[in-house]
Amino acid sequence: MNERMVARSFYARDPLLVAPELLNKVLLTPRGAGRIVEVEAYDGPNDPGSHAFRGPTPRTRVMFGPPGHLYVYFTYGMHWCANIVCRTEGEPGAVLIRALAPLRGLEAMRAARTAARRDRDLCNGPAKLCQALGIAGTDDGTDIAGPHSPMRVVDDGVRPPAEPMNGERIGLSRGIELPWRWYVAGDPNVSRTNVPRR
DNA sequence: ACCGGGATGTTCT
DNA sequence: GAACATCCCGGTG
Numbered sequence: 571m572n573e574r575m576v577a578r579s580f581y582a583r584d585p586l587l588v589a590p591e592l593l594n595k596v597l598l599t600p601r602g603a604g605r606i607v608e609v610e611a612y613d614g615p616n617d618p619g620s621h622a623f624r625g626p627t628p629r630t631r632v633m634f635g636p637p638g639h640l641y642v643y644f645t646y647g648m649h650w651c652a653n654i655v656c657r658t659e660g661e662p663g664a665v666l667i668r669a670l671a672p673l674r675g676l677e678a679m680r681a682a683r684t685a686a687r688r689d690r691d692l693c694n695g696p697a698k699l700c701q702a703l704g705i706a707g708t709d710d711g712t713d714i715a716g717p718h719s720p721m722r723v724v725d726d727g728v729r730p731p732a733e734p735m736n737g738e739r740i741g742l743s744r745g746i747e748l749p750w751r752w753y754v755a756g757d758p759n760v761s762r763t764n765v766p767r768r
Numbered sequence: 769a770c771c772g773g774g775a776t777g778t779t780c781t
Numbered sequence: 782g783a784a785c786a787t788c789c790c791g792g793t794g
Contacts, residue, residue, distance in 0.1 A: 620786090651786065697787050
């Protein structure tokens with residue numbers, strides 16, 4: 571199947587526009603690949619739920635850089651989560667990848683995620699997919715939009731859903747009222763469906 | 769199925 | 782010292 575790489579200009583926009591358009595695109599890594607089925611937008615200085623809300627810190631500096639790079643952060647003392655940086659240098663914004671439908675590298679994913687009892691548990695959460703694909707702190711700042719990036723997003727012809735599911739983001743204490751989570755209706759790899767929609 | 773609590777350590781107040 | 786863009790396990794129904 572024809573795979574077209576998502577260009578940097580795609581990411582150089584408002585994360586609220588980028589997020590739903592990432593649905594059904596494919597995240598490619600050296601370890602495996604998966605179709606993006608759930609995302610959340612984080613709107614930088616306008617968003618109390620964003621790590622960038624209070625300005626840059628050593629941890630969040632990548633989010634203030636150019637678009638098309640990975641912002642990978644460590645949380646709860648054991649988990650990594652991965653975002654794609656949006657907008658442009660000095661104007662932070664990001665899209666958190668929350669779930670993938672595994673496509674390739676299933677054996678490696680199973681080996682990396684011994685707690686997963688079924689394949690749908692391999693990548694159905696932001697930290698799970700990082701564990702499955704081996705994404706960690708060393709990947710913070712990785713360019714995923716360069717001509718030879720080993721990690722990148724491709725469009726394989728499956729279009730984003732015309733009417734994605736949409737609702738409040740998960741796990742936040744601030745900015746929870748903003749409906750900036752999108753996911754593919756009916757996909758079994760979505761982390762949670764039992765939450766408000768609109 | 770649903771719910772509650774513990775794990776585990778970096779980041780920022 | 783508290784918060785944390787989470788996950789896993791063991792309880793109950």
